[in-house]
Amino acid sequence: MQNATLWRALLGVEKTVVEDIEFDEDAQVLVAHVRPTRRAASRCGRCQRRSPRYDHGEGRRRWRALDLGTVQVHLEADAPRVNCREHGPTVRAVPWARHAAGHTTVFDEQVAWLATQCSKTAVTELMRIAWRTVGAIITRVWADVEELHDRFAGLRRIGIDEISYKRGHRYLTVVVDHDSGRLVWAAPGRDKATLELFFDALGEERSQLITHVSADGADWISTVVADRCVNAVRCADPFHVVRWATDALDEVRRQAWNEARGAVRQRRAGRATGHAKALKHARYALWKNPENLTSRQQAKLAWVAKTDPRLHRAYLLKEGLRLVFQLPTEEAAEALEVWIGWARRCRIPAFIDLQRRIVKHKASILAAIEHGLSNGRIESVNTKIRLITRVAFGFRSPEALIALAMLNLGGHRPVLPGRK
Numbered sequence: 001m002q003n004a005t006l007w008r009a010l011l012g013v014e015k016t017v018v019e020d021i022e023f024d025e026d027a028q029v030l031v032a033h034v035r036p037t038r039r040a041a042s043r044c045g046r047c048q049r050r051s052p053r054y055d056h057g058e059g060r061r062r063w064r065a066l067d068l069g070t071v072q073v074h075l076e077a078d079a080p081r082v083n084c085r086e087h088g089p090t091v092r093a094v095p096w097a098r099h100a101a102g103h104t105t106v107f108d109e110q111v112a113w114l115a116t117q118c119s120k121t122a123v124t125e126l127m128r129i130a131w132r133t134v135g136a137i138i139t140r141v142w143a144d145v146e147e148l149h150d151r152f153a154g155l156r157r158i159g160i161d162e163i164s165y166k167r168g169h170r171y172l173t174v175v176v177d178h179d180s181g182r183l184v185w186a187a188p189g190r191d192k193a194t195l196e197l198f199f200d201a202l203g204e205e206r207s208q209l210i211t212h213v214s215a216d217g218a219d220w221i222s223t224v225v226a227d228r229c230v231n232a233v234r235c236a237d238p239f240h241v242v243r244w245a246t247d248a249l250d251e252v253r254r255q256a257w258n259e260a261r262g263a264v265r266q267r268r269a270g271r272a273t274g275h276a277k278a279l280k281h282a283r284y285a286l287w288k289n290p291e292n293l294t295s296r297q298q299a300k301l302a303w304v305a306k307t308d309p310r311l312h313r314a315y316l317l318k319e320g321l322r323l324v325f326q327l328p329t330e331e332a333a334e335a336l337e338v339w340i341g342w343a344r345r346c347r348i349p350a351f352i353d354l355q356r357r358i359v360k361h362k363a364s365i366l367a368a369i370e371h372g373l374s375n376g377r378i379e380s381v382n383t384k385i386r387l388i389t390r391v392a393f394g395f396r397s398p399e400a401l402i403a404l405a406m407l408n409l410g411g412h413r414p415v416l417p418g419r420k
């Protein structure tokens with residue numbers, strides 16, 4: 001065929017013979033008839049091993065390629081089966097696409113890049129594919145990236161966490177590298193068996209090299225960690241400890257709000273209505289770090305201090321605990337003791353419970369401070385994964401969600417085809 005080199009470049013294929021180009025004007029589709037070069041032909045689709053021909057397979061098939069301008073492009077070729085020594089009768093490998101994929105490799109790469117850069121709508125509209133197809137594509141792209149890179153190399157300090165990804169209590173267990181800030185591993189489930197899979201993948205020798213493990217204090221995590229990496233210092237995740245305090249504070253706020261509402265029902269008086277409403281809206285002022293408060297939120301907080309001393313005390317307790325993590329090690333231990341004493345006497349049940357929990361995890365909390373694990377890294381990865389779980393909604397499998405998270409946060413982001 002004339003201009004074969006040009007066509008190969010336009011279609012983004014290698015080791016491929018372009019036999020013919022055909023343009024369907026009605027459908028506005030360009031079909032390129034292709035076949036693998038002799039050296040690339042007759043290889044097993046799963047292992048690439050040279051294998052004898054077996055049969056026709058299911059005849060000719062098509063692969064979607066990248067558009068040329070506004071025109072959709074398909075590659076068409078025979079898809080015979082070869083008889084692999086290891087895999088038996090298998091559809092032969094093609095140099096332009098992954099095994100069993102309906103899109104070319106460059107198409108896959110572009111979708112993976114887009115999925116880590118743009119909105120769902122941008123990807124599906126531009127590439128003219130369903131979001132579920134995006135899920136299938138990034139799953140196979142991630143599988144290849146995973147093969148190429150040793151993501152556990154040099155892993156020393158890790159954080160283990162669980163993330164809910166769907167309503168109805170579906171969870172992922174995730175492992176983050178404290179030193180690089182990368183997501184290193186994720187799997188569906190949150191139990192001992194799931195976490196065991198991580199240590200199996202890591203291998204015994206490397207598990208012994210882990211020096212620090214931070215986690216939220218869940219028993220299933222500590223049991224497995226104690227068993228699989230004996231040498232590691234176990235640390236509490238400061239981010240989670242502060243969240244416990246935020247939860248306790250919210251409980252106090254809800255109580256105050258319910259009491260205020262109850263007062264309305266009894267009296268039907270104006271002041272209490274306003275009070276209940278204002279309490280509901282005080283939520284963000286109470287949650288936020290004081291340095292980030294807007295002036296309106298500051299005013300709200302001042303209002304809480306005046307009208308609801310108990311809620312305000314709860315707020316100060318939450319802030320006090322958060323500050324412990326910002327102190328230098330020498331001061332932190334003492335500050336934590338002071339905080340525990342204060343919380344024990346505070347007469348607010350939610351914080352008395354929190355105080356017991358803090359005492360239980362004191363050693364690991366202090367270890368986190370001492371070993372400098374109180375950075376915001378885990379929290380920032382956490383926030384990003386949560387955003388991704390929202391984007392990934394609509395994927396059929398958790399594997400696609402994991403692929404998207406790993407491609408985004410695993411340190412090997414997709415590159416556009418032809419730019420490497």
Ligand SMILES: [Zn+2]
Nearest residue numbers: 044047084087
């Ligand atoms: Zn094979």
